[in-house]
């Protein structure tokens with residue numbers, strides 16, 4: 667059964683461009699039917715990782731297997747087993763929706779006997795039945811993304827790589843795109859998705875956080891919050907408020923301070939501050955703290971803390 671095979675297995679995967687290391691000894695596995703969010707700021711190595719996993723870029727070091735097959739030894743075999751919606755996925759504007767699907771059915775060697783039924787299946791799944799005769803340049807951003815996804819999975823692969831599929835798409839279309847992703851995952855497709863939107867990360871079964879070429883964390887959203895934050899996201903009622911935020915921003919062990927309505931929101935490194943010690947330190951700077959409370963933390967808070975630690979580690983090593 668294909669279900670026993672891990673869709674993605676990565677060990678020490680590294681890519682160097684000259685002296686620059688774009689992906690630095692990354693290791694993880696992805697389980698069948700899982701929605702994995704691969705996150706990180708621009709330039710952190712997400713696309714480079716995906717391109718290696720799709721057999722489009724040769725790793726400098728390390729190994730990667732897709733559905734149990736080594737990407738370097740057998741790139742042709744893995745291409746049949748995965749779908750890749752790249753950041754710059756190209757649709758043909760002068761072709762209709764159906765013609766684009768027909769084109770990609772040819773690219774991915776969908777047998778002619780199955781092509782018609784498969785195209786209909788994709789049109790239904792993506793909700794594009796009533797758009798099939800429209801030219802692609804007549805589609806809104808959200809519909810274009812759905813068509814691009816349909817083209818990337820025309821050969822019915824068990825694994826999909828989606829590289830920022832929702833960037834530049836409006837919130838309603840983003841929500842609908844995610845409904846489609848859940849539907850695919852529920853049907854057993856494994857989804858490897860990158861995104862900039864932190865709210866989308868909360869929807870993933872597990873998330874990986876890339877920062878400056880390194881994989882800093884990999885776990886479920888709940889486990890990440892428990893492991894890293896230990897309740898270290900706090901809201902303070904303090905005066906003067908703006909000065910409090912500015913002061914907190916400059917303090918060591920503070921990952922981030924920002925204004926949340928009439929409160930100051932702060933993420934601290936849990937090893938360095940307690941609520942008491944922070945209140946006391948602020949008092950020394952003539953800030954009166956009226957209240958300080960632990961608030962529900964978000965994945966964004968976790969990544970803010972991880973990025974802060976990454977920066978501190980780099981500064982210490984330099």
Ligand SMILES: Nc1ncnc2c1ncn2[C@@H]1O[C@H](COP(=O)(O)OP(=O)(O)O)[C@@H](O)[C@H]1O
Pocket residue numbers: 683688706707708709710711712713714715
């Ligand atoms: N072909 C290449 N040659 C040189 N540098 C590259 C190449 N591709 C990517 N990079 C660099 O590697 C880093 C990671 O890029 P990328 O994987 O595209 O990041 P992300 O997808 O996370 O935004 C960036 O600094 C980028 O400029």
Ligand SMILES: [Mg+2]
Pocket residue numbers: 712713714753829
């Ligand atoms: Mg990218």
